[in-house]
């Protein structure tokens with residue numbers, strides 16, 4: 001089937017070129033209104049965005065084919081991640097492609113504030129030559145306070161250290177070892193506010209960071225501080241910043257990002273010593289090429305090979321690993337489906353065990369596939385992406401067990417569920433490392449390929465039963481494709497997995513239940 005991607009924001013043409021090279025059909029349509037986007041999004045398997053497209057729940061509801069949203073950039077606050085996850089859509093970003101560029105923009109804005117460059121430029125070009133009006137400050141020897149010392153914060157730190165600044169950072173997740181490694185001093189926020197001559201912000205916008213530079217925090221800053229925000233609007237209280245600039249508590253502020261974007265109007269506009277840029281942090285040729293190439297490769301890997309890189313809502317799975325894992329995922333999903341169709345929703349906990357060669361692989365996708373198969377029997381919208389989240393939401397206890405040793409099979413995946421009636425376990429292997437086969441079902445050795453339409457029958461092992469079963473199916477016009485049998489002991493409980501051509505109507509299930517010695521009949525679909 002044709003795989004289609006929509007690039008809905010302005011992106012370097014290399015993104016579209018990569019999609020085409022890899023055999024993905026691509027449309028480029030930036031500047032669509034939310035309504036226009038909603039009308040067309042249903043045609044696409046992938047959506048490649050920057051910051052303008054808002055991937056809301058409403059848009060996702062219309063995106064019935066969508067499998068992946070790729071953000072050519074870092075922040076994913078324009079994507080409703082819980083809604084995407086609930087719909088089984090992978091959200092990926094490109095976490096490093098624009099970090100240097102954004103760090104350089106922060107440094108550029110710091111210098112622009114230190115020397116009032118925009119105002120000096122405007123005044124000079126207006127023919128005023130106000131040499132005495134624009135007295136600046138040196139950055140050498142000054143203290144830079146970083147709020148957030150992740151990718152971008154640490155690049156800013158290295159540049160600032162090169163400028164002979166002292167760098168202190170407030171970041172609760174920064175380890176003391178990492179602080180030493182990058183040559184900065186880890187401090188609490190209060191201390192940073194007290195000591196910093198310049199403050200730059202580099203955190204995501206979260207419940208913890210929203211308004212981190214509040215009115216109260218701004219009042220605690222060193223008088224005459226200069227502040228740069230190239231991270232996210234909402235980290236600074238903009239009204240309080242305006243007052244602090246007016247009072248002189250803050251000597252200068254530069255914002256690349258605003259609480260409301262596009263920021264066409266702001267009380268800060270026109271304030272002396274205030275500089276703004278229209279969310280240009282990532283806007284260099286180099287960064288845009290980096291993120292465009294990266295997002296197109298990552299999305300193609302996922303759509304064509306199942307490889308997952310830099311996903312926000314799913315564990316990683318390299319494009320090299322994905323083909324090796326594919327037969328295991330089929331096996332795992334089918335084992336989940338098998339159990340799900342037999343025990344229904346009555347599942348309290350699930351243990352996924354891998355043994356032998358399977359234990360050398362990334363287990364998360366295998367577990368995701370089991371859960372998708374299991375829960376897919378009672379939910380239409382479940383897939384590998386949302387299955388672990390839905391399992392958690394349902395309070396399902398999920399356990400992963402890994403046995404490096406080989407048992408009877410060189411590789412084995414087993415699924416054990418606990419229901420109100422007890423524990424049930426199924427297991428499967430790969431024949432020739434690629435063909436998934438069931439090998440154990442509820443304590444009985446039974447070998448079967450789980451595919452198409454099947455019937456699961458539990459009966460008392462008596463002579464002549466198979467003949468009666470074949471006759472009943474024949475009379476109902478159902479052709480048997482394969483017959484797979486197993487039993488606990490001669491004359492004890494026997495299990496049959498019968499592959500048939502076509503669906504098995506309820507009337508036939510009823511007839512089979514009426515055969516002598518039959519204890520359970522469940523039609524199955526794989």
Ligand SMILES: NC(=O)c1ccc[n+]([C@@H]2O[C@H](COP(=O)([O-])OP(=O)(O)OC[C@H]3O[C@@H](n4cnc5c(N)ncnc54)[C@H](O)[C@@H]3O)[C@@H](O)[C@H]2O)c1
Pocket residue numbers: 074075076095098099102147148149150151152153170171172173174202203204205206208209230231232256257279280281282283
């Ligand atoms: N202006 C732009 O165009 C532009 C471009 C790229 C990135 N960004 C934004 O810059 C920000 C930083 O990006 P990054 O790549 O460095 O991200 P990152 O994840 O590498 O770093 C973020 C840092 O913030 C820290 N942090 C989290 N919560 C915190 C808290 N409560 N207090 C202090 N620190 C906290 C984290 O520990 C982490 O070290 C993001 O918001 C990103 O969206 C903006």
Ligand SMILES: O=C(O)CC[C@@H](O)C(=O)O
Pocket residue numbers: 050051072073074075076098279281282283
């Ligand atoms: O795409 C952009 O121009 C901005 C990107 C930036 O906000 C990011 O978080 O990566």
